[in-house]
Amino acid sequence: MNDTEIRQQLLQYRQSIDNLDAALVHILAERFRCTKAVGHLKAEHDLPPADPAREEQQISRLRALAKSADLDPDFAETFLNFIIKEVIRHHEQIAAEHSGIEQ
Numbered sequence: 765m766n767d768t769e770i771r772q773q774l775l776q777y778r779q780s781i782d783n784l785d786a787a788l789v790h791i792l793a794e795r796f797r798c799t800k801a802v803g804h805l806k807a808e809h810d811l812p813p814a815d816p817a818r819e820e821q822q823i824s825r826l827r828a829l830a831k832s833a834d835l836d837p838d839f840a841e842t843f844l845n846f847i848i849k850e851v852i853r854h855h856e857q858i859a860a861e862h863s864g865i866e867q
Contacts, residue, residue: 796854803855807862813855819848
């Protein structure tokens with residue numbers, strides 16, 4: 765490949781990466797809309813913000829999905845743990861707001 769072809773290929777890869785990044789942001793936003801709805805439901809029914817059994821199940825499921833997708837399962841778990849931590853923070857905030865206590 766000559767320099768022009770290399771630059772063109774690099775540009776195509778980067779455009780694909782940019783498109784995937786945009787899709788990830790939109791998917792994460794939709795996921796958080798859903799988990800916030802769960803947080804409101806939990807707050808209305810006095811359920812705890814965290815569900816360790818569900819979290820463990822999700823981590824196992826995601827690790828298996830990552831492995832089948834040829835993605836490092838440890839990375840997938842780290843990523844999901846980051847999301848879970850943020851979801852629990854949202855659920856705690858929603859519960860506090862529901863009970864009239866601001867955090």
